[in-house]
Amino acid sequence: MARAIELAARGRYTTPPNPCVGCVIVQSGEVVGEGWHQRAGEDHAEINALKSAGSAAGGATAYVTLEPCSHHGRTPPCSQALIKAGVARVVVAMEDPNPQVAGSGLNELREAGITVESGVLSGEAEALNPGFVKRMREGRPLVRSKLAMSLDGRTAMASGESVWITGSDARRDVHRMRAASCAIVTGVGTVLADDPSLNVRLEEDEYEGELRQPLRVVLDPRLSTPVDAKMLKLPGRTLIVTACDDEEQVELLNAAGADVLVLPAREDAIDLPELMRQLAALEINEVMLETGATLSGAMLQAGLIDEMVVYVAPHLMGNSARGLFHLPGLEQMDQRIDLKIDDIRAVGDDWRITARPTVN
Amino acid sequence: MARAIELAARGRYTTPPNPCVGCVIVQSGEVVGEGWHQRAGEDHAEINALKSAGSAAGGATAYVTLEPCSHHGRTPPCSQALIKAGVARVVVAMEDPNPQVAGSGLNELREAGITVESGVLSGEAEALNPGFVKRMREGRPLVRSKLAMSLDGRTAMASGESVWITGSDARRDVHRMRAASCAIVTGVGTVLADDPSLNVRLEEDEYEGELRQPLRVVLDPRLSTPVDAKMLKLPGRTLIVTACDDEEQVELLNAAGADVLVLPAREDAIDLPELMRQLAALEINEVMLETGATLSGAMLQAGLIDEMVVYVAPHLMGNSARGLFHLPGLEQMDQRIDLKIDDIRAVGDDWRITARPTVN
Numbered sequence: 001m002a003r004a005i006e007l008a009a010r011g012r013y014t015t016p017p018n019p020c021v022g023c024v025i026v027q028s029g030e031v032v033g034e035g036w037h038q039r040a041g042e043d044h045a046e047i048n049a050l051k052s053a054g055s056a057a058g059g060a061t062a063y064v065t066l067e068p069c070s071h072h073g074r075t076p077p078c079s080q081a082l083i084k085a086g087v088a089r090v091v092v093a094m095e096d097p098n099p100q101v102a103g104s105g106l107n108e109l110r111e112a113g114i115t116v117e118s119g120v121l122s123g124e125a126e127a128l129n130p131g132f133v134k135r136m137r138e139g140r141p142l143v144r145s146k147l148a149m150s151l152d153g154r155t156a157m158a159s160g161e162s163v164w165i166t167g168s169d170a171r172r173d174v175h176r177m178r179a180a181s182c183a184i185v186t187g188v189g190t191v192l193a194d195d196p197s198l199n200v201r202l203e204e205d206e207y208e209g210e211l212r213q214p215l216r217v218v219l220d221p222r223l224s225t226p227v228d229a230k231m232l233k234l235p236g237r238t239l240i241v242t243a244c245d246d247e248e249q250v251e252l253l254n255a256a257g258a259d260v261l262v263l264p265a266r267e268d269a270i271d272l273p274e275l276m277r278q279l280a281a282l283e284i285n286e287v288m289l290e291t292g293a294t295l296s297g298a299m300l301q302a303g304l305i306d307e308m309v310v311y312v313a314p315h316l317m318g319n320s321a322r323g324l325f326h327l328p329g330l331e332q333m334d335q336r337i338d339l340k341i342d343d344i345r346a347v348g349d350d351w352r353i354t355a356r357p358t359v360n
Numbered sequence: 361m362a363r364a365i366e367l368a369a370r371g372r373y374t375t376p377p378n379p380c381v382g383c384v385i386v387q388s389g390e391v392v393g394e395g396w397h398q399r400a401g402e403d404h405a406e407i408n409a410l411k412s413a414g415s416a417a418g419g420a421t422a423y424v425t426l427e428p429c430s431h432h433g434r435t436p437p438c439s440q441a442l443i444k445a446g447v448a449r450v451v452v453a454m455e456d457p458n459p460q461v462a463g464s465g466l467n468e469l470r471e472a473g474i475t476v477e478s479g480v481l482s483g484e485a486e487a488l489n490p491g492f493v494k495r496m497r498e499g500r501p502l503v504r505s506k507l508a509m510s511l512d513g514r515t516a517m518a519s520g521e522s523v524w525i526t527g528s529d530a531r532r533d534v535h536r537m538r539a540a541s542c543a544i545v546t547g548v549g550t551v552l553a554d555d556p557s558l559n560v561r562l563e564e565d566e567y568e569g570e571l572r573q574p575l576r577v578v579l580d581p582r583l584s585t586p587v588d589a590k591m592l593k594l595p596g597r598t599l600i601v602t603a604c605d606d607e608e609q610v611e612l613l614n615a616a617g618a619d620v621l622v623l624p625a626r627e628d629a630i631d632l633p634e635l636m637r638q639l640a641a642l643e644i645n646e647v648m649l650e651t652g653a654t655l656s657g658a659m660l661q662a663g664l665i666d667e668m669v670v671y672v673a674p675h676l677m678g679n680s681a682r683g684l685f686h687l688p689g690l691e692q693m694d695q696r697i698d699l700k701i702d703d704i705r706a707v708g709d710d711w712r713i714t715a716r717p718t719v720n
Contacts, residue, residue: 151670151699151715152684153513161693293679300676310511314699314715316660318687319653324512327678333521339511339674344704344711351704351713355511355674 001093001121004063007036007045008128013179013200013207014039017283019129023049024063025056025087032056038209044069046078050085058086065125067096067118070105079108089115093125097136131182131285134306140276141182143304145289145296146174147324148311154321155293160193162322169348170311175201177309181214181288183239183279187295188220195230198290215239215284219270219295223249227256243270272302297326300337305357308339312351361423361453361481367396367405368425368488373539373560373567374399377643379489383409384423385416385447392416398569404429406438410445418446425485427456427478430465439468449475453485457496491542491645494666500636501542503664505649505656506534507684508671514681515653520553522682529708530671535561537669541574541648543599543639547655548580555590558650575599575644579630579655583609587616603630632662657686660697665717668699672711 001024008022015021015037023045025033033056035048043051046068050057068078068090082090090109095102095118106116126133131142148165149155156162178184179200186198198216213236218225223244231238238258243265250260261278263271279287289299299305310324330336343354361384368382375381375397383405385393393416395408403411406428410417428438428450442450450469455462455478466476486493491502508525509515516522538544539560546558558576573596578585583604591598598618603625610620621638623631639647649659659665670684690696703714 149513150696151513151701151713153509153511154683157691157693159691297678314701316685316687316697316699317693318657318685318690318696319683320687320690323514323679323683325676325678327676327680330678330680331517331519333517333677336510336678337676339676341511341674341709341711344706346704349701351701353511353711 001063001065001091002124003031003034004045004065005093005121005124005128007034008065008125010208011037011039012128013202014209014212016040016182016212016285017132019066019132019285021045021064021066023065025049025053025060026063027053027056027060032060041074044075044078047075047081050081053085059088061089061091062087063091063120065093065128067092067094067102068105068109069096069101070108071101077105077108079105082109083112083114087114089117091117091120093120094118094122097126097133099137129285131287135280135283135285139280140304141279141284141287142306143276143287143289143299144177144181145291145299145305145308146177146311147296147308148313149324150313150315150317150321152316152318152321153324154317155324156322157317158320158322160322162194165315166311166313166350167348170313170350170352172203173347173352174311176206178214178288179207179211181286182284183215183217183286184288184290185217185219186289187291188218188222188224189292189294190290191218191220191225191229191231196290197234198231199234199236213237214288215282217241217279217287219275219291221265221270223253223260225253225258227252229256232257241270241275269298272299272304276304293323293326296324297328300325300357301327301329303357303359308355308357310353310355311347312353314349314351361425361451362484363391363394364405364423364425365453365481365484365488367394368485370568371397371399372488373562374569374572376400376542376572376645377492379426379492379645381405381424381426383425385409385413385420386423387413387416387420392420401434404435404438407435407441410441413445419448421449421451422447423451423480425453425488427452427454427462428465428469429456429461430468431461437465437468439465442469443472443474447474449477451477451480453480454478454482457486457493459497489645491647495640495643495645499640500664501639501644501647502666503636503647503649503659504537504541505651505659505665505668506537506671507656507668508673509684510673510675510677510681512676512678513684514677515684516682517677518680518682520682522554525675526671526673526710527708530673530710530712532563533707533712534671536566538574538648539567539571541646542644543575543577543646544648544650545577545579546649547651548578548582548584549652549654550650551578551580551585551589551591556650557594558591559594559596573597574648575642577601577639577647579635579651581625581630583613583620585613585618587612589616592617601630601635629658632659632664636664653683653686656684657688660685660717661687661689663717663719668715668717670713670715671707672713674709674711
């Protein structure tokens with residue numbers, strides 16, 4: 001199963017919106033087939049493993065990181081393929097997290113006389129697909145807020161000057177994080193100030209197959225994204241989310257290559273929980289938030305941030321520089337937001353802190 | 361020598377203003393005597409080791425973490441004691457860092473026919489006494505700034521509310537840091553706002569012998585320290601440093617138990633470099649800075665901070681809360697202060713980051 005998880009992880013930049021899945025087929029103590037799911041629409045892990053095992057799959061045990069599907073999606077159901085190949089035993093790490101289908105793939109296998117076990121290394125398997133699991137269970141994507149700050153918690157000078165806070169290793173790390181995300185969310189303020197690309201730029205030896213560009217999502221309440229914004233000309237889609245129903249501006253942005261989603265406003269701002277539901281409906285598993293202090297703070301106060309990844313650069317910028325989170329209303333110590341720090345590690349000359357709000 | 365360094369470290373809370381020194385005496389491959397310097401005014405490490413070795417010191421090798429003294433201070437010179445005991449060989453980790461005496465102890469030993477070696481584990485030996493070494497070489501103490509902040513770099517709410525940012529393990533760690541310091545420096549703003557004790561509170565199993573209270577130093581330009589400040593009633597001395605020559609107020613503070621040092625003002629503020637020279641003259645090796653953002657920033661901008669120890673609590677306090685360093689004039693990215701992060705480790709639920717300004 002550990003090997004199947006290893007295989008599954010190889011799809012992390014390419015499988016979304018599908019989950020990463022790995023499969024190993026073992027016959028008389030020997031591995032006779034291996035496979036992983038490489039890209040949505042292409043063969044699932046089980047099919048790839050069965051193909052590599054050939055006739056050796058008869059009477060064998062299949063180790064799969066996720067319950068085999070029992071429904072016809074873009075590909076035929078894997079449960080039937082395992083039955084047809086004559087597999088004797090199927091061990092899965094976890095059931096399908098979609099409560100409406102959970103267990104039906106395993107039941108189909110059992111009904112065909114196959115021995116079925118479930119729950120082996122389930123924690124590790126779930127960690128392969130935290131966003132997929134959350135979307136299936138809660139109808140909301142997993143949101144990671146990426147932040148970069150000096151040691152004294154500053155993101156930019158008072159003037160807005162901010163480029164190159166962290167070093168090149170941290171920036172590469174950010175691109176890997178983007179590559180594993182389904183969508184990158186930013187605010188129009190960042191677009192107007194920095195005209196960012198918000199695309200994935202990886203070295204060729206860092207991924208297999210074709211590079212997938214995450215959906216770029218710009219929160220733009222008054223539709224002020226310029227039609228010549230750099231990101232609109234790059235490979236991949238851009239979705240502009242607004243509370244402004246200006247048809248003329250929507251048409252201009254559409255013509256420039258952007259999709260526009262109009263959401264009813266909530267307290268004079270974009271309805272963030274509704275936006276998350278809409279993104280889940282678009283099969284967005286993992287959202288990466290790359291925004292300034294206002295939107296980061298609003299997302300945090302709305303309870304929508306699951307994880308924050310904070311790059312700490314070895315600098316001091318002083319109290320007049322800009323901070324990380326604008327949290328209006330937080331005025332007393334007992335209102336402060338508690339975190340659980342999961343990991344701190346060096347990334348080049350910088351440090352990366354991974355933390356979660358403990359209320360989530 | 362590694363054992364001698366271990367012994368030396370046992371004196372870290374008690375030897376100041378003297379350095380920590382350890383000594384091991386080896387005869388035919390066996391340890392026959394051990395000792396360390398426990399307290400200024402009492403026997404040095406070599407004397408303690410010679411006493412424990414007795415007659416076995418004849419023809420033996422003495423390993424000492426610091427060059428034996430050759431002058432009469434509060435105790436007779438150790439070089440003479442080693443000669444008298446008939447030691448055949450002396451190995452020292454480092455020479456006396458005071459450039460005016462460096463090597464004279466070793467020369468005395470050589471002249472008496474003793475084989476002398478120097479420089480064994482010198483880095484480790486120097487790390488035992490960074491403040492002592494700095495004071496001897498540069499006439500200035502080593503300054504460590506202790507800071508406590510939320511993950512987003514905040515020390516207190518806008519209102520000033522700030523107690524209990526970090527957990528109990530971090531607070532115990534701070535007391536150990538205080539115990540190893542010769543002086544704790546704070547600003548009068550902290551005294552007026554929090555009326556702190558600034559004393560060392562350690563569990564009994566954390567130290568040997570009697571607990572030494574570091575000198576408390578309050579930077580108080582206009583002599584506004586209240587005569588009923590809590591720290592004036594506690595064991596240990598308090599030194600109030602001012603630029604204000606108000607004799608009546610000085611007398612009141614003296615009567616309340618404080619010493620007062622009047623320094624000529626420099627640009628309308630206390631002359632910080634001069635203060636450091638004065639503290640060195642008072643045999644202060646290691647200074648711990650526990651102050652708010654204004655004095656921390658001023659010390660940093662004056663280049664007087666050697667090391668910062670930042671406790672990071674797993675909380676977010678938001679952008680309206682108070683920051684770490686007030687750094688007036690720092691307005692552009694290229695003016696930011698570069699750090700070298702030496703260490704990051706968990707302390708209970710908090711994290712401790714040790715860093716140095718790279719210009720220092």
